[in-house]
Amino acid sequence: xxxxxxxxxxxxxxxxxxxxxxxxxxxxxxxxxxxxxxxxxxxxxxxxxxxxxxxxxxxxxxxxxxxxxxxxxxxxxxxxxxxxxxxxxxxxxxxxxxxxxxxxxxxxxxxxxxxxxxxxxxxxxxxxxxxxxxxxxxxxxxxxxxxxxxxxxxxxxxxxxxxxxxxxxxxxxxxxxxxxxxxxxxxxxxxxxxxxxxxxxxxxxxxxxxxxxxxxxxxxxxxxxxxxxxxxxxxxxxxxxxxxxxxxxxxxxxxxxxxxxxxxxxxxxxxxxxxxxxxxxxxxxxxxxxxxxxxxxxxxxxxxxxxxxxxxxxxxxxxxxxxxxxxxxxxxxxxxxxxxxxxxxxxxxxxxxxxxxxxxx
Amino acid sequence: xxxxxxxxxxxxxxxxxxxxxxxxxxxxxxxxxxxxxxxxxxxxxxxxxxxxxxxxxxxxxxxxxxxxxxxxxxxxxxxxxxxxxxxxxxxxxxxxxxxxxxxxxxxxxxxxxxxxxxxxxxxxxxxxxxxxxxxxxxxxxxxxxxxxxxxxxxxxxxxxxxxxxxxxxxxxxxxxxxxxxxxxxxxxxxxxxxxxxxxxxxxxxxxxxxxxxxxxxxxxxxxxxxxxxxxxxxxxxxxxxxxxxxxxxxxxxxxxxxxxxxxxxxxxxxxxxxxxxxxxxxxxxxxxxxxxxxxxxxxxxxxxxxxxxxxxxxxxxxxxxxxxxxxxxxxxxxxxxxxxxxxxxxxxxxxxxxxxxxxxx
Numbered sequence: 001x002x003x004x005x006x007x008x009x010x011x012x013x014x015x016x017x018x019x020x021x022x023x024x025x026x027x028x029x030x031x032x033x034x035x036x037x038x039x040x041x042x043x044x045x046x047x048x049x050x051x052x053x054x055x056x057x058x059x060x061x062x063x064x065x066x067x068x069x070x071x072x073x074x075x076x077x078x079x080x081x082x083x084x085x086x087x088x089x090x091x092x093x094x095x096x097x098x099x100x101x102x103x104x105x106x107x108x109x110x111x112x113x114x115x116x117x118x119x120x121x122x123x124x125x126x127x128x129x130x131x132x133x134x135x136x137x138x139x140x141x142x143x144x145x146x147x148x149x150x151x152x153x154x155x156x157x158x159x160x161x162x163x164x165x166x167x168x169x170x171x172x173x174x175x176x177x178x179x180x181x182x183x184x185x186x187x188x189x190x191x192x193x194x195x196x197x198x199x200x201x202x203x204x205x206x207x208x209x210x211x212x213x214x215x216x217x218x219x220x221x222x223x224x225x226x227x228x229x230x231x232x233x234x235x236x237x238x239x240x241x242x243x244x245x246x247x248x249x250x251x252x253x254x255x256x257x258x259x260x261x262x263x264x265x266x267x268x269x270x271x272x273x274x275x276x277x278x279x280x281x282x283x284x285x286x287x288x289x290x291x292x293x294x295x296x297x298x299x300x301x302x303x304x305x306x307x308x309x310x311x312x313x314x315x316x317x318x319x320x321x322x323x324x325x326x327x328x329x330x331x332x333x334x335x336x337x338x339x340x341x342x343x344x345x346x347x348x349x350x351x352x353x354x355x356x357x358x359x360x361x
Numbered sequence: 362x363x364x365x366x367x368x369x370x371x372x373x374x375x376x377x378x379x380x381x382x383x384x385x386x387x388x389x390x391x392x393x394x395x396x397x398x399x400x401x402x403x404x405x406x407x408x409x410x411x412x413x414x415x416x417x418x419x420x421x422x423x424x425x426x427x428x429x430x431x432x433x434x435x436x437x438x439x440x441x442x443x444x445x446x447x448x449x450x451x452x453x454x455x456x457x458x459x460x461x462x463x464x465x466x467x468x469x470x471x472x473x474x475x476x477x478x479x480x481x482x483x484x485x486x487x488x489x490x491x492x493x494x495x496x497x498x499x500x501x502x503x504x505x506x507x508x509x510x511x512x513x514x515x516x517x518x519x520x521x522x523x524x525x526x527x528x529x530x531x532x533x534x535x536x537x538x539x540x541x542x543x544x545x546x547x548x549x550x551x552x553x554x555x556x557x558x559x560x561x562x563x564x565x566x567x568x569x570x571x572x573x574x575x576x577x578x579x580x581x582x583x584x585x586x587x588x589x590x591x592x593x594x595x596x597x598x599x600x601x602x603x604x605x606x607x608x609x610x611x612x613x614x615x616x617x618x619x620x621x622x623x624x625x626x627x628x629x630x631x632x633x634x635x636x637x638x639x640x641x642x643x644x645x646x647x648x649x650x651x652x653x654x655x656x657x658x659x660x661x662x663x664x665x666x667x668x669x670x671x672x673x674x675x676x677x678x679x680x681x682x683x684x685x686x687x688x689x690x691x692x693x694x695x696x697x698x699x700x701x702x703x704x705x706x707x708x709x710x711x712x713x714x715x716x717x718x719x720x721x722x
Contacts (some may be wrong), residue, residue: 029490030485031488031489032485036483036517054503054509059510066511066512071432071435072432073434073436077533079478079513081480081481114429115429115438121482122396124392127391132413135413139414142415150417152415156394156395156719161521161524162522163522166482170438172429
C-alpha cells in the first residue's frame with residue numbers, strides 16, 4: 001500500500017472516531033415518516049440506533065456500499081428496499097428502480113456491479129399480471145446494467161399491507177481500484193460535480209400520484225450509473241467520492257460531504273442543472289429542487305485540477321451529457337453547505353428536514 | 362476439477378434442464394397468502410414468474426443461496442425478508458430470526474457466513490424502543506453466529522402498513538468445499554437426517570398470537586446453524602445436500618428432494634423427532650408437524666454408508682443432540698414422498714398446500 005493510501009485510510013478512521021464521539025439520540029418515541037426520508041431524521045436514527053447496535057469498522061463509514069475482502073477478492077456489498085408509491089410511473093416502475101438503485105449504490109462505491117438478490121413482499125390480492133410486469137422491468141434493467149439476479153425470496157402479507165409490492169435488492173460488486181472512495185475524503189479545493197439535471201424522479205413520483213392537479217412533461221431519470229462511474233474513474237483515478245442523489249436529494253449529499261470531511265461546501269445555484277418542467281413544478285409546490293430525489297444522477301467530488309477532465313469524461317457518456325461543476329469544497333465554515341443564490345446572496349443549505357416527498361423510492 | 366465433480370455438475374445441469382421443460386403457470390389472477398407459505402403455490406410462483414423473468418444458471422438450482430465466483434473467491438449469496446407476526450415471541454423476535462435465518466441459508470449451502478446486510482421497512486408510529494430491542498437481538502445473534510452487519514437501509518411507510526417492522530437481510534459467505542451441494546444430487550440409498558425436534562418455531566408463533574386459546578410450554582428454536590453444518594461437513598465430506606426446514610416445513614424439503622433429484626423418498630413417521638408439547642398442539646390444531654416451520658433445524662441428505670457418522674457428528678453439537686435418521690432416498694416412485702405411519706400404513710406426503718400458518722418468518 002502506498003503512503004497516500006495509508007493517509008487516506010487514516011483520515012477515514014479519524015472521521016469515524018469523530019462521528020462516534022458525537023453520536024446523537026433519537027428524541028421521538030415513535031417512528032415518523034421523516035425517519036425514512038433520507039435527511040436529518042434518517043441520519044439521526046442510523047447513528048443512534050443502528051450504529052449503536054451494529055457498529056463496526058465496515059459499517060461505520062456509512063457509504064452507499066460496504067467494502068469487504070472475501071478470500072482475496074475485494075467486494076462491495078449494498079442493500080436497499082423499495083417502497084415507491086405508485087408502483088408504475090412515467091419513465092419506470094418499482095422494478096427497474098430496484099435494480100438501478102442497487103446497481104448505482106455499487107457503482108458510486110467504485111465497484112463493478114455483478115450479482116443482485118431480489119426479495120419481494122407482496123400484498124394478498126396483488127395482481128399477478130402486475131408482478132409479471134415488475135419482474136420484466138427488473139430483467140430488462142439487469143440486462144442493461146450487465147448484472148444477474150441470482151437468488152431471491154417471496155413473502156406475502158395480508159390485504160391492506162405492503163401497498164401491492166415492496167422489493168428489496170442487495171448487490172455485490174467487484175472493487176478494482178485499491179484506493180478507497182468516500183465523502184470523508186473531500187478536501188478544500190476539490191470540485192463538486194453533478195452528472196445531469198436533478199429532481200426528475202422525485203417530481204415525477206409526486207405528479208404521478210395525481211393528488212396535486214399539476215401536469216408536467218417529466219419522467220423519472222431511473223438509470224444504471226455503472227457505465228458513467230467507470231468512465232469517470234478511468235479519466236480521473238483520483239476521484240474522492242461519488243454518491244447517487246436519491247432520497248434527501250443533492251442537498252443531503254452536500255451536507256454529508258461537509259459533515260464527514262469537516263469542510264465547507266459552496267455551491268452556485270445557477271450552475272445546478274434543473275429542467276424547466278421540474279423547476280416549474282418545484283416552484284408551484286414550494287420545494288427546493290436541491291432536496292428532490294434523482295435515481296440516475298450522481299454527485300462526484302474530484303480534485304480541483306481534475307474538474308475539467310471529469311466533466312469531459314462524464315459528457316462523453318449519454319447519461320452525463322449535461323454534467324456540470326456546481327461548487328467547491330472550502331476550508332471556510334467546516335460542516336456547513338452554503339449556496340450562492342442567483343440573486344447574489346448566500347444562504348445555508350441544511351440537510352432535508354421532515355419529509356416533503358414520502359415514498360419516492 | 363475431478364471427474365466426480367464434473368459428474369455432479371452435469372447432473373445439476375440436467376435437473377435444471379428438466380425443470381425448465383416442465384415450467385408451470387400461475388392459475389390465480391391475484392396473489393394469495395398461499396403464494397408466500399413456502400409450499401406448492403410458492404414454488405409455482407417462483408418457477409412461473411421469477412424464473413420466467415430472471416432465469417439464469419446461477420439462480421435456477423433454487424437452493425437457499427446462490428454460489429458465485431468473485432475474482433478468485435467462491436462465494437454464497439442469499440436473501441430473505443422477515444414479516445413474522447407477532448414481532449416478539451417466546452424464544453426470540455424478528456431480529457434474531459432475521460440474522461439466524463440468513464446465516465442458516467448460507468450454512469446449509471456449505472458456506473461460512475461472513476457479512477450481512479440489514480434493511481428495515483418501518484411503520485410510521487412504530488415505537489423506537491421496539492426498534493432498539495429488535496436491533497439488540499440482531500447484534501446478539503450476529504455475535505453468536507460470528508457475522509458482521511456491514512450495510513443497511515431504512516424506509517418508513519404510512520401507519521397501517523408493514524405491521525410495525527419488516528426486515529430484509531442478505532448474506533454473503535465463503536464456500537470452502539469445492540463439491541457442490543444440492544437436493545438434486547440425492548440418490549437412492551442415501552439417508553435423510555434431521556438435526557432435532559421439528560415444528561417448535563411454527564407452533565410458538567401460532568400460540569403467541571393468542572387467538573387460539575391454547576397454551577403450551579414451547580419456544581422458537583431460532584438458532585444459527587453454521588457450527589452444526591461445519592461439524593457435519595467435516596465428518597461427512599460427501600454430504601449431498603442440507604436444507605433448513607423453514608416455511609413449508611420438513612414435508613416441503615422432502616418433496617423438493619424427490620422432485621429435484623427425481624427419486625422416491627420414504628420416511629418413517631415414528632422416527633421423526635417432535636416434542637410432546639408441539640405434537641399436542643398440532644393435534645389440537647389439526648396440523649401435521651411435518652408442515653410446521655423450524656428456524657434452527659436442518660435436513661441433510663448423506664450417503665447411506667455415512668448415516669451413522671453423520672448422526673454422531675450432529676449429536677456432538679448442542680444444536681444436534683436429538684439428531685435422527687428419518688428416512689431414505691429410494692428408486693421407487695420417483696418424485697413422490699411416502700410416509701410409513703406409526704400404524705403401519707403408508708401415505709403420500711405432498712408439498713404444503715394452502716397456508717395454515719401465515720407470517721411465521
